[in-house]
Amino acid sequence: MMYKKILVPTDGSEFAEKAQRHALFLAKVSGAEIVAVSVTENNFVNGLPLDDEVYQLNQILNERSEENLKEFDKLNEDNIKITHVIREGSPAKVILEVAKEENVDLIVMGSSGKSGFDRFIMGSVADKVVNSAKCAVLVVH
Template sequence: MQRILVAHDGSKASDKALRKALEIALSMNSSLTVLAVVPELYLTELSDADRQRITEVLKRETEDNMERIRKSLSGKPIEIKFLVREGDPAEKILETAHKMKVDLIVTGSHGKHGTKKFLIGSVSAKVVEYSKCPVLVVK
C-alpha cells in the first residue's frame, strides 16, 4: 500500500476517517493525500452574484479547514499532500484517486450536511459504487 487518499469535508466523521487513514499510512509507510472538494452549487434559483458569494465563503471555509489539518499533521514522518478541488465531491474524489493511482480511498460514513437516516452518505456511497480501488468507509 503506497498511496492513500482521504476525503475530508470538515465534518467530525471525516476527522475520524483522517485519523484512521493516518494510522494506516504510518503503519505502512504510505504517502497520504488529504482532499477537500468545494462543492459546486446547482441551485438554479440563485443569481450568479449570490452563487459567487456563497462559493467564496465555501472556499474560504475549506482553505481554513485544510490549514487546521495541515497544522495537526505537521511533523508526521510520512509524505502528506493537501489538495483543494472544486466540483462534484464524489466525482473529484474518484478522479483524483484515478489520476494519483492510489491504493486506497478513505472516507467518513457521514458528512457535514446529511442525515443519519441512511447507512452511509451520498458522497461515500457514490465513491464505493464507482471506485476501481478499495474504499474504506470509516464508522
C-alpha cells in the same frame, strides 16, 4: 499489501476527522503519502447570475475547504507527506476523479458528512465511492 498513496476526502465533519486519524495511522505504518481532497460543492450557484454575492459565496466555500485541510495538517504529528487538493463539483465524482488521477491504492473516508438531511444526502457519497472506486475503500464510522 502496503499502501503507497492514500486519498482522504475531508469536509470538516467529525466523521472526516476519524477517517483522517485512521489514514494517518495507515500512512505511518505503511510509509504511504496522503492526498487530502476537499470538495467545494457549488452546484447551487449554476443557475444564479455571476454577481458579487455569488463570487463571495464561492470565496467563503473555498476558504472553508482550505480550513478543513489545515485542520487535517494539525493532526499530522509524524510529518507524513500530505498533498492538498481543492476541487469544485459533486463530491463523489471529484473523489473518484482525484483517486484515478493520483493513482491511489486506498481511499479512507468517513461514513457520512454532517447530520440530518445533509447526512442523508452525504451518506450517499460514501456509497457512490465504495461502488465505483477502482481501488480499496475504507469507510470509517
